[in-house]
Amino acid sequence: MSGEDAPTQQQNADEQKQQVEKKPAESPKTENKPDPPPASASTEAAATAAPTEKAPEEDSFSYRALVLTGYGGYDKVKLQVKKGKPALKNGEVMVRVKVCGLNFADLMARQGLYDRLPSPPATPGMECSGIIEAVAEDVTNRKVGDKVLVLNPSGLWKEVAAVAATHTFLMPERMSFEEAAAIPVNYITAYLMLFDFGNLRPNQSVLIHMAAGGVGTAATQLCKTVNDVTVFGTASASKHDTIREGGVTHPIDYRTRDYVEEVRKISPKGLDIVLDPLGGSDTHKGYNLLKPMGKLISYGAANMLSGQKKNLFAVAKTWYQQFSVHTLSLIQGNRSVCGFHLGYLDAETELIDQAMEAVLELYRQGKIKPRIDSTYHLEQVGEAMRKMQERNNIGKIILTTEPMKEEAKKDEAKKEEKDKKKEDKKKEEKKKDETKKEEKKEEKKKDEIKKEEKKEEKKEEKKDEKKADEKKEETKKEEN
């Protein structure tokens, strides 16, 4: 793994960097870049052109790349221009990137919570789609012009990427670059969780958290490829119609309902599979929702992500509440607990190949189709990350390497200003809300005090009644 991370680090160290300011006048974005070859130019002759030879234009070769410059907020990912063509090592191909996918691991990485990304400065990005522009001499199964999906430990949020040929997969016909960039991480993750660890079969039930997210929508679609699978999906209420259309049988608004109760109402015996990207206390809840022979699959700690910057309290709480289990408990419950992270699987070429082949076959059969939430330009990566972190997406958020038009940039600047104002307003409102809440609390307290007083009064009344009764008894006795 570390060996494969090396090129990224090396690039960061060796290449000249030049930060692209947001002001359009200073953006040298199309400077000196050779045109990407047309997709049809995939001849054998082109494939054998020695890519490592120093071409005359190499010195003037440049490309744009997003770079994480340090751990922190959205602004820590900057757009830079790199000079010099990436050198290809044995087994590598050069990909002209079209579209990149955004993942939770990228957000974690930005906060320094993901150890698979090399230390900053480094380019994030685990998946993309694009066209092969050059291949190393020993690569025989890829050729210039091949349209590919790419899955890599990191380093793909840029216009040109050198990656191992084994990390590329041929795109099926009629698949768009947008769809291709949305497939690798989410669908392979969902596929291996559901069909390897989960062993999903007809008539089973699955709980999918963040059902409107990238993995969530992929998992829902994959569940529907098996007969009569019941899907419980958590998402905020506004997304319920969409995820229901996508295949979720029972959408649950986790913000207003206790999802454990909601599941138990419909499925009193519990669930066959729980996909858990949250960690912390939600893992405990998921475990307790398992039927006999049920499988809990933990694949993240999204609960650690609270806000733009690392929130030590959220991290500590998630760690502290991290689920641990004894085999004796597993035995008595006939349960399984699994952990999954695609980032730690990149040496498993054969496993990934098989899963990808199965996923692409389902695509060809029309049984799955990536749902794109929104497309951003590289320049807008901050906005894209914010949307994902605030869970405002339904489906996949992607980045296109196509440069923004000048007008759009101006709009963008305006929008950013607007967004800032909005956020300030939100903060103010939040403060107001909190003040209101405090007031309500006070009122509640007062009410409670009143109630207590009433109770006391009632008690007194009862005592009086009792006394009266006793007196009556005594009178009766006396009468007897």
Added chain:
Amino acid sequence: MSGEDAPTQQQNADEQKQQVEKKPAESPKTENKPDPPPASASTEAAATAAPTEKAPEEDSFSYRALVLTGYGGYDKVKLQVKKGKPALKNGEVMVRVKVCGLNFADLMARQGLYDRLPSPPATPGMECSGIIEAVAEDVTNRKVGDKVLVLNPSGLWKEVAAVAATHTFLMPERMSFEEAAAIPVNYITAYLMLFDFGNLRPNQSVLIHMAAGGVGTAATQLCKTVNDVTVFGTASASKHDTIREGGVTHPIDYRTRDYVEEVRKISPKGLDIVLDPLGGSDTHKGYNLLKPMGKLISYGAANMLSGQKKNLFAVAKTWYQQFSVHTLSLIQGNRSVCGFHLGYLDAETELIDQAMEAVLELYRQGKIKPRIDSTYHLEQVGEAMRKMQERNNIGKIILTTEPMKEEAKKDEAKKEEKDKKKEDKKKEEKKKDETKKEEKKEEKKKDEIKKEEKKEEKKEEKKDEKKADEKKEETKKEEN
């Protein structure tokens, strides 16, 4: 579950008990028992004969049953004669038991280490084969004369058992009663572990501990129903030829070799599935042997069983070393840890039905065949348990309800005496060994002291050398 255990308890409380002494003269074993109906007498008319009606011979109905009279050694399981026909509740059938299976859970139960058996006095036994002798009025899918395999929480080590019809399964044609009694626990356990939790597929590798045991031989056969599965099996060297014939690719003598090393030699990347019946430190070893996407399935704590009676030290050690795992560790390793125990699954009728149907179909296809190690009479249950606990079996140990012949009993008595002598001799030898070991330890200590002394001497020598060097230096300096 507790509801289903109730009949056994009730029988124990309600019925007259009479302990059968081992002396033949006092054994009233065939007294007043009606002949079991022939297997061919399965007419619809017989099936509708009201079995709960008080027949004239009911009062004289008696049958033999093994009863755990208290927690402890092999002698705590006694053969008793019960009087009165067991009453059938709704949904139940009465089975004339032919052959019973012995399981590790029965040994644990005898020591008070298994909570699925009602408190003593109670009849152990989770599986048997036999012929249906009566059915409750509401039972429509079983009839008198049906040959069945039975899987029950407990209570089957007797000649006549009332069980839920859902706990019975029709025997395939040409299956013997011996084979039928060897199937339910071992094969359903192995099947669900390998194909539900384990999700076993071609080209994978599996570690089977106690590969010569009941679950071990069943699991080996089931592994061989999948293409190119590599089976590592631990067993003592004398059993290697047999288990190799049975399908184990790499037998490992766990008594003389470190099985972790042996596995790593052949499969450096590790294993896809580890079946772990041992618990304690072996669970840790199994976990560390897992490949990415590997599954550890813990299904017992045989390490707790050390000797005939409960060994508090072994129990405490196994508990203390009991494996527990954090989801973060699972995530980073892409691993799964599962717990399995058939005893906690008896409410899962559909699941068990499906697994049993699959197992019986494999039997019909000739792909699996229970391996019977040895058959004992009910009278010999102590001997049978000893053989299992000392792990001297290759395959299944079963009990037949056929009464022993008088001559055999005399031989048995002689054998028992011989065994006792053997055991006494063993104990003596063990003592001798321990004395020798102590002596060796003393010698080792002496050696170590000598070594220490030598080291000290060397140090002194070195010091002297250093001093000499320093002197030389000084001389040199002076010369300069």
